[in-house]
Amino acid sequence: MSTATFPLGSAEARHVLYLLTLIRAFEERVLKLVNEGAIRGTTHPYIGQEAVAVGSCLALRADDWVVSTHRGHGHLLAKGGDPNRLMAELFGKATGYGGGKGGTQHMADFAVGHLGSNGITGGGIPIGTGAALSAQMRRSGQVVGVFFGDGAINQGTFHESLNLAALWRLPAVYICENNLYAMSTSVREACSVEHLAERACAYGIPGVQVDGMDVVATATAAQAAVDRARSGHGPTLIECKTYRFLGHSKSDQRVYRGREEEAAWRERDPLVRFRALAHERGWLSTAECDAVAREAVDAVEASVAFAQRSPFPGPEALTQGVFADSDDPCAS
Amino acid sequence: MRELTYWQALQEALQQEMRRDPRVFLLGEDIGAYGGAFGVTRGLLAEFGPERVRCTPISEATIVGAATGAAVTGMRPVVEIMFMDFLTLTMDQLANHAAKFRYMYGPQAHVPIVIRTPAGGGRSYGATHSQSLEAWFLHVPGLKVVAPATPADAKGLLLTAIRDDNPVLFVEHKLLYATTGPVPDEDEPIAIGEAAVRREGQDVTIVAYSFHLGMALQAAEDLAPHGIDAEVIDLRSLVPLDTETIVGSVRKTGRLVCVEEGTRTGGVGAEIAARVAEHAYEYLDAPIRRIAAPDIPIPFSPPLEQAALPTREVIVRTVRELF
Numbered sequence: 215m216s217t218a219t220f221p222l223g224s225a226e227a228r229h230v231l232y233l234l235t236l237i238r239a240f241e242e243r244v245l246k247l248v249n250e251g252a253i254r255g256t257t258h259p260y261i262g263q264e265a266v267a268v269g270s271c272l273a274l275r276a277d278d279w280v281v282s283t284h285r286g287h288g289h290l291l292a293k294g295g296d297p298n299r300l301m302a303e304l305f306g307k308a309t310g311y312g313g314g315k316g317g318t319q320h321m322a323d324f325a326v327g328h329l330g331s332n333g334i335t336g337g338g339i340p341i342g343t344g345a346a347l348s349a350q351m352r353r354s355g356q357v358v359g360v361f362f363g364d365g366a367i368n369q370g371t372f373h374e375s376l377n378l379a380a381l382w383r384l385p386a387v388y389i390c391e392n393n394l395y396a397m398s399t400s401v402r403e404a405c406s407v408e409h410l411a412e413r414a415c416a417y418g419i420p421g422v423q424v425d426g427m428d429v430v431a432t433a434t435a436a437q438a439a440v441d442r443a444r445s446g447h448g449p450t451l452i453e454c455k456t457y458r459f460l461g462h463s464k465s466d467q468r469v470y471r472g473r474e475e476e477a478a479w480r481e482r483d484p485l486v487r488f489r490a491l492a493h494e495r496g497w498l499s500t501a502e503c504d505a506v507a508r509e510a511v512d513a514v515e516a517s518v519a520f521a522q523r524s525p526f527p528g529p530e531a532l533t534q535g536v537f538a539d540s541d542d543p544c545a546s
Numbered sequence: 547m548r549e550l551t552y553w554q555a556l557q558e559a560l561q562q563e564m565r566r567d568p569r570v571f572l573l574g575e576d577i578g579a580y581g582g583a584f585g586v587t588r589g590l591l592a593e594f595g596p597e598r599v600r601c602t603p604i605s606e607a608t609i610v611g612a613a614t615g616a617a618v619t620g621m622r623p624v625v626e627i628m629f630m631d632f633l634t635l636t637m638d639q640l641a642n643h644a645a646k647f648r649y650m651y652g653p654q655a656h657v658p659i660v661i662r663t664p665a666g667g668g669r670s671y672g673a674t675h676s677q678s679l680e681a682w683f684l685h686v687p688g689l690k691v692v693a694p695a696t697p698a699d700a701k702g703l704l705l706t707a708i709r710d711d712n713p714v715l716f717v718e719h720k721l722l723y724a725t726t727g728p729v730p731d732e733d734e735p736i737a738i739g740e741a742a743v744r745r746e747g748q749d750v751t752i753v754a755y756s757f758h759l760g761m762a763l764q765a766a767e768d769l770a771p772h773g774i775d776a777e778v779i780d781l782r783s784l785v786p787l788d789t790e791t792i793v794g795s796v797r798k799t800g801r802l803v804c805v806e807e808g809t810r811t812g813g814v815g816a817e818i819a820a821r822v823a824e825h826a827y828e829y830l831d832a833p834i835r836r837i838a839a840p841d842i843p844i845p846f847s848p849p850l851e852q853a854a855l856p857t858r859e860v861i862v863r864t865v866r867e868l869f
Contacts, residue, residue, distance in 0.1 A: 316650035324654045340611020348619040374608035538711035
């Protein structure tokens with residue numbers, strides 16, 4: 215496996231910083247809108263984990279696929295999704311990705327290679343595995359990035375899918391975002407091994423641990439795994455060590471973890487680190503970084519305006535689209 | 547027309563679709579050289595090879611989930627789940643994902659998968675290998691459910707199911723595999739959602755499907771000497787359910803008996819009874835009756851299993867009680 219650091223220049227750095235900031239700003243704005251009651255239901259903020267989605271997607275081609283999770287806004291934005299349609303979906307509007315029928319945990323943008331976020335822990339792992347089977351059978355050269363958390367790694371679907379993917383050498387990269395907590399349950403209380411990447415040995419595939427707070431390190435690990443998958447050598451399990459800065463969902467008071475631990479992880483903020491790196495390497499000046507950040511915030515504000523002015527789905531939408539070829543063949 | 551067994555008819559449909567469409571492939575346990583637990587896929591490995599006749603590990607959730615992932619990215623997988631009882635292991639993938647993607651993700655998502663599965667008792671396989679769970683799936687919007695009774699329907703409906711852009715659960719009663727009947731050589735798909743009137747009659751409507759169609763037709767013959775002219779409807783599809791044909795028949799006969807092998811409470815017959823009560827209440831001359839298994843696990847002991855499942859005699863007795 216290659217150990218060369220993922221190559222970045224000014225243009226790539228600008229793109230990376232834009233996506234990191236876009237996801238951060240998007241999630242902060244969503245939380246505000248949820249607290250104001252403008253967005254109903256729940257939300258699972260990705261804040262703190264941005265480097266995982268952005269770094270992983272850097273290594274993927276536009277026509278590669280990802281499968282996402284309940285904490286999925288970051289994956290969709292990193293894969294090239296449209297913030298307007300994403301925000302509109304969170305508002306339940308007709309212009310959203312699913313016409314407002316999916317909501318935060320259930321949206322997809324096949325055109326950018328995003329096969330769907332998923333409200334069931336571990337539910338997306340077999341689906342990503344099947345997409346990889348499809349890529350292999352169609353000889354399309356595509357690779358699938360399958361995102362899931364440390365909670366999902368204890369579902370049977372993880373074991374079944376990694377075994378199958380290893381057995382059939384499927385072009386998949388399994389990206390475990392170990393943010394240390396499955397809702398409130400610490401990974402130490404839920405997993406029998408300290409490093410989740412060790413589970414790869416059960417399938418005879420590489421298991422890689424990476425600093426998921428470092429976008430370049432994540433992209434480097436992802437690129438090696440993607441290259442391996444694309445060249446027909448099968449899947450890799452990547453464990454991204456990361457942290458969600460906020461609670462599991464909007465109502466989480468974080469009674470299960472200490473503020474000191476949170477402060478220590480915030481010291482490793484992926485945005486701050488990447489900004490410093492971009493400056494240090496001479497990729498971006500401070501003024502350029504600020505301009506990128508403003509651009510991202512503007513895109514988020516534009517998405518809110520788009521969502522707010524979009525219509526809700528009409529009542530006719532209720533029973534439409536249950537089946538692919540008809541409005542509602544089940545009407546009795 | 548030549549005669550085929552039910553399993554041969556299924557196999558012919560698989561073979562024809564695999565020859566016609568390179569996107570169609572098979573996934574399941576022991577479906578290769580072994581030919582599947584009930585022999586439906588025997589010989590297909592030799593023709594299509596291991597890439598398209600994919601023997602899987604025993605991982606039902608991932609088999610169905612992988613089929614879904616392959617389907618949304620352009621393939622048309624046909625899954626075999628060895629016993630219907632094992633669908634319990636696939637429920638999340640089937641009910642939460644495959645069935646909901648179209649509604650949640652919008653028109654970009656098509657999930658053309660077929661899940662074939664042997665159902666039913668009568669072979670003393672015990673409680674985890676004998677169930678008829680099709681009624682559960684009437685409660686999963688986004689899933690079509692078909693249960694053909696004849697070899698011709700088995701072929702025609704499987705052709706249609708494979709070409710359908712939605713997930714289709716294809717229920718095959720184990721006692722039907724060896725039955726024979728005329729089957730067209732050609733490619734003659736049968737529409738999903740259309741029941742068939744198998745015997746016209748004036749006095750009572752007997753609704754059945756899958757293995758119990760034959761039993762209902764025999765019962766109808768037994769009823770004739772008693773002066774009861776029974777109409778027998780073969781549902782063929784459970785979702786969408788052909789309410790129009792059922793209601794039209796009951797409006798004519800004024801009496802309804804539903805036959806199924808699944809447990810009684812919340813069963814297929816319960817749904818049919820409700821629809822008839824909604825749409826033809828004023829035409830009913832007698833209470834609606836359901837013939838089903840009692841609300842018990844299917845027992846192993848042959849006489850107990852026999853007592854749990856519908857019989858021709860029970861159908862005759864139940865119908866006669868309505869007059």
